Amino acid sequence: xxxxxxxxxxxxxxxxxxxxxxxxxxxxxxxxxxxxxxxxxxxxxxxxxxxxxxxxxxxxxxxxxxxxxxxxxxxxxxxxxxxxxxxxxxxxxxxxxxxxxxxxxxxxxxxxxxxxxx
Amino acid sequence: xxxxxxxxxxxxxxxxxxxxxxxxxxxxxxxxxxxxxxxxxxxxxxxxxxxxxxxxxxxxxxxxxxxxxxxxxxxxxxxxxxxxxxxxxxxxxxxxxxxxxxxxxxxxxxxxxxxxxxxxxxxxxxxxxxxx
Numbered sequence: 001x002x003x004x005x006x007x008x009x010x011x012x013x014x015x016x017x018x019x020x021x022x023x024x025x026x027x028x029x030x031x032x033x034x035x036x037x038x039x040x041x042x043x044x045x046x047x048x049x050x051x052x053x054x055x056x057x058x059x060x061x062x063x064x065x066x067x068x069x070x071x072x073x074x075x076x077x078x079x080x081x082x083x084x085x086x087x088x089x090x091x092x093x094x095x096x097x098x099x100x101x102x103x104x105x106x107x108x109x110x111x112x113x114x115x116x117x118x
Numbered sequence: 119x120x121x122x123x124x125x126x127x128x129x130x131x132x133x134x135x136x137x138x139x140x141x142x143x144x145x146x147x148x149x150x151x152x153x154x155x156x157x158x159x160x161x162x163x164x165x166x167x168x169x170x171x172x173x174x175x176x177x178x179x180x181x182x183x184x185x186x187x188x189x190x191x192x193x194x195x196x197x198x199x200x201x202x203x204x205x206x207x208x209x210x211x212x213x214x215x216x217x218x219x220x221x222x223x224x225x226x227x228x229x230x231x232x233x234x235x236x237x238x239x240x241x242x243x244x245x246x247x248x249x250x
Contacts, residue, residue: 081135081136081139083132083135083136083139084132084136086235087128087129087131087132087135087235090128090235090239091125091128094125094239094242094243094246095124095125097246098246098249101246101249101250102249104249105249
């Protein structure tokens with residue numbers, strides 16, 4: 001069984017400790033005690049970004065598989081309704097674009113943190 | 119419900135396209151058989167009409183197919199090999215003008231749903247621009 005590119009990205013996202021450490025709990029970001037925040041462990045009440053990303057990519061993979069299956073049906077003449085394929089294809093395409101946009105934003109945010117003056 | 123709620127508009131439009139496709143299929147069958155005669159000893163060709171029902175989750179589904187009267191219309195065609203002693207055959211109980219009118223309705227309903235999918239795509243593209 002080969003690992004699809006999408007699943008590989010999902011695994012990589014979960015393995016990234018720096019990304020997983022980014023907490024989506026807004027209260028831990030806006031606090032006025034940066035020194036204290038740096039010394040205490042991050043709050044675990046929010047879902048971490050890596051998990052969110054991995055879940056999103058799982059959904060994306062489902063949409064892409066659905067679209068691929070319907071594409072095969074269209075090619076073999078087994079497709080019952082044309083609109084099922086065109087709509088599944090649109091969903092997969094839009095979801096992929098959304099995932100890419102989120103990934104770009106995450107990388108951008110990560111780079112901004114890295115480029116902070118020491 | 120769809121497993122991906124963000125695409126509800128597309129799912130609803132997909133159901134509408136499917137329902138109208140069924141209607142178009144039924145109309146084409148009705149028109150194809152408008153000149154199908156049967157002997158009076160048998161039932162006439164029955165025109166088919168899909169019954170549309172709204173989906174509680176949004177959308178429309180075909181809940182059943184209604185059929186025209188199996189008695190049909192008895193017409194005099196003495197020369198037909200199907201004619202009975204009195205020269206009658208059974209014609210389907212449907213008119214070409216009604217079927218053509220429904221054909222236009224079904225086609226425009228289908229096209230309207232295609233417009234919905236295009237609008238949804240434009241909307242999703244616009245939403246993606248927020249993140250760029």
